[in-house]
Amino acid sequence: MSRVREAAGNGRMIRPLSGGEPLRLEPLKLGERIRDIRRRHSWTLEEASRRTGLARSTLSKIENEQMSPTFEVVQKLAAGLEIELPQLFEATAAGGATGRRTITRQGEGRPRVTATYEHELLSVELAQRKMVPFKTRVRARSFDSFSDWVRHSGEEFLYVLEGRIAFYTEFYEPVVLAAGDSVYYDSDMGHACVSVSDDDALILWVSTA
Amino acid sequence: MSRVREAAGNGRMIRPLSGGEPLRLEPLKLGERIRDIRRRHSWTLEEASRRTGLARSTLSKIENEQMSPTFEVVQKLAAGLEIELPQLFEATAAGGATGRRTITRQGEGRPRVTATYEHELLSVELAQRKMVPFKTRVRARSFDSFSDWVRHSGEEFLYVLEGRIAFYTEFYEPVVLAAGDSVYYDSDMGHACVSVSDDDALILWVSTA
DNA sequence: GGAGTATGTTTCCTATCGGAAATTCATCCG
DNA sequence: CGGATGAATTTCCGATAGGAAACATACTCC
Numbered sequence: 001m002s003r004v005r006e007a008a009g010n011g012r013m014i015r016p017l018s019g020g021e022p023l024r025l026e027p028l029k030l031g032e033r034i035r036d037i038r039r040r041h042s043w044t045l046e047e048a049s050r051r052t053g054l055a056r057s058t059l060s061k062i063e064n065e066q067m068s069p070t071f072e073v074v075q076k077l078a079a080g081l082e083i084e085l086p087q088l089f090e091a092t093a094a095g096g097a098t099g100r101r102t103i104t105r106q107g108e109g110r111p112r113v114t115a116t117y118e119h120e121l122l123s124v125e126l127a128q129r130k131m132v133p134f135k136t137r138v139r140a141r142s143f144d145s146f147s148d149w150v151r152h153s154g155e156e157f158l159y160v161l162e163g164r165i166a167f168y169t170e171f172y173e174p175v176v177l178a179a180g181d182s183v184y185y186d187s188d189m190g191h192a193c194v195s196v197s198d199d200d201a202l203i204l205w206v207s208t209a
Numbered sequence: 210m211s212r213v214r215e216a217a218g219n220g221r222m223i224r225p226l227s228g229g230e231p232l233r234l235e236p237l238k239l240g241e242r243i244r245d246i247r248r249r250h251s252w253t254l255e256e257a258s259r260r261t262g263l264a265r266s267t268l269s270k271i272e273n274e275q276m277s278p279t280f281e282v283v284q285k286l287a288a289g290l291e292i293e294l295p296q297l298f299e300a301t302a303a304g305g306a307t308g309r310r311t312i313t314r315q316g317e318g319r320p321r322v323t324a325t326y327e328h329e330l331l332s333v334e335l336a337q338r339k340m341v342p343f344k345t346r347v348r349a350r351s352f353d354s355f356s357d358w359v360r361h362s363g364e365e366f367l368y369v370l371e372g373r374i375a376f377y378t379e380f381y382e383p384v385v386l387a388a389g390d391s392v393y394y395d396s397d398m399g400h401a402c403v404s405v406s407d408d409d410a411l412i413l414w415v416s417t418a
Numbered sequence: 419g420g421a422g423t424a425t426g427t428t429t430c431c432t433a434t435c436g437g438a439a440a441t442t443c444a445t446c447c448g
Numbered sequence: 449c450g451g452a453t454g455a456a457t458t459t460c461c462g463a464t465a466g467g468a469a470a471c472a473t474a475c476t477c478c
Contacts, residue, residue, distance in 0.1 A: 180315030
């Protein structure tokens with residue numbers, strides 16, 4: 001049975017950061033950090049060894065702060081343990097680390113209708129999120145129904161779910177996007193889109209908060 | 210005519226991404242990086258030596274990739290050169306190419322296949338973006354094919370495009386998501402998903418960078 | 419030109435890293 | 449208990465990181 005099923009399905013959940021170890025990542029206990037990552041994945045030194053290509057003994061010594069790995073080795077560690085290098089050194093505000101999660105079912109977002117768009121804000125329950133996702137219905141042949149750019153600081157990702165839209169931005173030629181196409185852009189650059197299909201177009205938008 | 214059409218239609222364009230370079234995924238040239246930082250401050254090896262407490266020769270060898278510094282030394286480097294550790298390892302926008310918009314056509318992202326997922330990274334041409342979008346194919350009935358949580362700092366938004374998946378996270382009960390459903394969660398909380406439909410499931414993922 | 423100065427590179431040589439194997443520690447059995 | 453199995457730790461030793469000092473290569477200024 002897969003470990004996830006075990007962990008997620010039955011009662012035996014991997015507890016957050018159980019009382020035992022606080023997992024605080026003080027100014028750079030690389031050893032602890034490595035060990036923690038390994039433990040979280042329930043990897044033995046042997047498994048970690050296979051993954052990283054490093055000797056068990058080496059890993060053991062690193063975890064116990066008995067040696068300072070060379071940069072080369074650090075890279076192997078990051079790769080093998082499937083963690084991004086910068087992440088390895090980030091001072092995570094660990095502590096309680098209470099994960100958050102919110103589900104939004106099809107059609108159950110918070111609607112916000114404007115002249116041009118029919119937005120449906122997703123994941124509204126979650127305050128203080130770094131991204132703002134919403135689904136938007138662009139009315140069919142809305143070509144002439146609006147008059148100005150939308151512009152707001154941040155970045156935006158747009159993915160076309162259904163239909164075809166013409167996507168306009170300042171400085172660029174307009175482009176037609178069909179279902180499955182996507183675009184990423186700085187949203188302080190004026191932008192707008194219109195449906196060019198016979199039906200409404202449906203797009204998924206994610207903005208930085 | 211709408212102002213958008215006007216504005217977008219005329220010829221004045223900022224050049225997008227320099228078409229030439231494919232944005233190489235560098236193996237992280239630490240030496241070059243260090244040398245850049247030092248040069249930028251107009252520090253001599255001697256000065257850098259005083260700042261870091263490392264020998265001139267050592268610095269020289271590191272910059273010329275003639276040796277792999279130990280982690281201890283890397284720490285001293287970061288401290289002495291007044292740069293945050295994670296920053297040292299962040300993938301730089303190599304070419305400097307600050308594109309402000311990038312289109313990714315259906316199926317034309319950069320594939321990344323793992324045992325469990327078939328990712329397609331979107332908008333890869335755009336370096337230094339705050340979000341990382343990708344589309345993922347989750348193999349049908351992949352229920353037993355993986356064994357561990359995915360976990361990385363940041364937040365994540367998931368939208369189901371096709372099929373049905375079971376979405377697992379630590380601390381929560383697993384939940385089944387169908388096309389059109391979405392979830393927003395802290396991605397440092399272990400998470401994973403499997404397809405529970407007869408066909409592969411297709412999901413759109415956006416992570417904070 | 420030659421002496422002097424400032425910067426980066428290349429020797430050494432020792433301390434230590436990193437891997438193979440031996441050793442310890444823990445947990446199951448019979 | 450003794451043996452067996454699987455994990456982590458600790459030797460041991462060759463390879464290499466890192467420092468001191470010598471060397472190389474500019475630039476000055478006289």
